[in-house]
Amino acid sequence: MNDWPLWEVFVRSRRGLSHVHVGSLHAPDAELALRNARDLYTRRQEGISLWVVPSAQIVASDPGEREAFFDPADDKVYRHPTFYSVPEGVEHL
Amino acid sequence: MPNVSFDDLLADDGRVEPRDPMPDGYRRTLVRQIAQHAHSEIIGMQPEGNWISRAPSLRRKAILMAKVQDEAGHGLYLYAAAETLGVDRADLLDQLHTGRQKYSSIFNYPTLTWADVGAIGWLVDGAAIVNQVPLCRCSYGPYARAMVRICKEESFHQRQGFEILHTLSHGTPGQRAMAQDAVDRYWWPALMMFGPPDDDSPHSAQSMAWGIKRFSNDDLRQRFVDMTVPQAEALDLTLPDPEIRWNDERGHYDFGEVDFGELTEVIKGNGPCNRERMAHRLRAHEDGAWVREAAAAYAAKHAVPEEGAA
Numbered sequence: 511m512n513d514w515p516l517w518e519v520f521v522r523s524r525r526g527l528s529h530v531h532v533g534s535l536h537a538p539d540a541e542l543a544l545r546n547a548r549d550l551y552t553r554r555q556e557g558i559s560l561w562v563v564p565s566a567q568i569v570a571s572d573p574g575e576r577e578a579f580f581d582p583a584d585d586k587v588y589r590h591p592t593f594y595s596v597p598e599g600v601e602h603l
Numbered sequence: 604m605p606n607v608s609f610d611d612l613l614a615d616d617g618r619v620e621p622r623d624p625m626p627d628g629y630r631r632t633l634v635r636q637i638a639q640h641a642h643s644e645i646i647g648m649q650p651e652g653n654w655i656s657r658a659p660s661l662r663r664k665a666i667l668m669a670k671v672q673d674e675a676g677h678g679l680y681l682y683a684a685a686e687t688l689g690v691d692r693a694d695l696l697d698q699l700h701t702g703r704q705k706y707s708s709i710f711n712y713p714t715l716t717w718a719d720v721g722a723i724g725w726l727v728d729g730a731a732i733v734n735q736v737p738l739c740r741c742s743y744g745p746y747a748r749a750m751v752r753i754c755k756e757e758s759f760h761q762r763q764g765f766e767i768l769h770t771l772s773h774g775t776p777g778q779r780a781m782a783q784d785a786v787d788r789y790w791w792p793a794l795m796m797f798g799p800p801d802d803d804s805p806h807s808a809q810s811m812a813w814g815i816k817r818f819s820n821d822d823l824r825q826r827f828v829d830m831t832v833p834q835a836e837a838l839d840l841t842l843p844d845p846e847i848r849w850n851d852e853r854g855h856y857d858f859g860e861v862d863f864g865e866l867t868e869v870i871k872g873n874g875p876c877n878r879e880r881m882a883h884r885l886r887a888h889e890d891g892a893w894v895r896e897a898a899a900a901y902a903a904k905h906a907v908p909e910e911g912a913a
Contacts, residue, residue, distance in 0.1 A: 513693040514899065516686070533749070534683045536692065538895075539902035550676050553669075554756075573622045 516565040517543040519550075521557035529561050537562075613814050618744040621687040629813050632806070633743050634688050635704070636815065638695045641681035643707035646880050648674045650714040651723060659717060666763050667720065673756050680749040687745045700885055708866060709796050711874030718771055718778075718785035724764015726786070726793040726831070732757050733827045734797065742814030765834065772838050786835070787843045794858075795866040797824040803863070828856050 514536040520529035532551050537543035543562040552560070571579055587593050596603055607617070609625050619625055648671050655671065658664035682692045698704040709727055714720060735757065738750040771782035798804060798820040810816035818826075828847070835842050846859035868874070 513691060514895075514902075533680060533752075534686070535679060538898040539905065542898060542902075549672075550679055553672070553676065570622075573620075 514538045517547070517562045518565050518568060519543075519547045520561040520563070521551055522559035523557055525558065529559065532556075534565060613742055616814070617742075618747065619742050620744045628809070629815075630688055632810060632813070632815060633746065634685055634690055636810075637681055637685040637688075637746055638690075638698070638704050639706060641678045641685060641695065642699045642704060643710065644674050644678035644681060646706040646710045646884060649880055649883055650710055650712070650876075651720055653714050654717060654720050657717070658720075663767070670724070670760050670763065673760065677753045677756070680752055681746075684743075684745040684749040696888070700881075700888065702872075702881070705870065706880075707796060708869040708874060709792050710880060711869050711876045712789070712792050713876050715788075716781050716785060718768065718781040719789070721764045721767030721771065721782065722785035722789040724760050724762075725768055725834070726764075726789045727796070728757055728760040728764060729831060730793045730796045730827050732761060733823050733830070737817035737823075740814075740817060765838070768838050768840065772840050782838075783840055786840050790843050791861065791865075792869075794824055794827070794861050795863070795869075797821075797827065799863055799866070800861075824861075825855055828858050832856050 515538075516534055517537055518534050519532050521532050522529045535543065535546050535550055537546050540562060544560060547560050547562050551557070583589075607615075609619065609623065609629075611617075612619055612623070619629075651667060651674075652671050655664060655667050658667050682695060685695060686692055695704065699706065709730075714723065732754065735750055735754055739747055739754055741747040741750065768782050768786070771778040773779075801807065801819045801821045804820050807816060807819060811819070832842065832847060844859045846857060848857055850857045869877070872878075
């Protein structure tokens, strides 16, 4: 065995905000991953909730395929409100 | 949204992320630098850890424990950043243990008195901050993000050191002498932390071109001297360099020549504590083996059997 598996750590800093990825750590199991994450990433009250996810479980898009993968959004500027012209003087639109 | 090349990213001051294509040399340089940085953090726990049991008050002891705990945390952030480049933490530790990778030479100096804990916080962490703040804008994303966290935490380290020395320098004559002695011993090694002079720093130009390094060794050393001289006056302590004086023309403090021969010797392994630091690290690693094995065995025993498994 080389090392314990890798876990990704997500912290919710306060109510009303989502969990944000802060880094990773090694731990033998989920329980120790949580405890280590607390000691490593919230030593200064940075969080009120923690998620740990085995890194191997994360499915990611391929950077090499980025262009083709995100291509469908490239030619749809009409999804943005700024695409539309509004006559002068019209408000609340 | 075309795929941007490595060179375009750098030209645009963009950030390189783990799975982006990058030149082998860039990857190797980063692995070496981040690993050395991580090793420095965990070896750096030793000189100060040496004083936890003898801290002069419960307040100082709690602060020192928090600081040493931070150093462990910084090491872990950095090992994680290095791993995004495709290396294993266990391998990096192995390279430290077999002497193939280095740690900062400053941790090969001994902490002889309590005042040394103050001098390390003020001068060593002060120098580290000057070195590290520009790394928050390093071109490699995971390293830059780790450095942001580290820099936030380091400023407490520097202040607590300053406070220790301030208390001692305004205490009894004996305490004052102890503070001065610690500053006398740590000043020059702290200046060496910025590395060899610019005309003798072979990798600097390439690292600057890659956006790993943002300022030259000598520029950073000057910045540290400029911010530290007035702080020494506030402490009412003397820096052990008679050549320090303000230069109106340059707009900087002049200072004496650093003995880079000493730096070379310490890097080669001939500092006062090189062997002791490595022996301690190896012992800690070996003594901890049973804990790692027990945790792994416990995890295996309690792992949920996969569905359909016999």
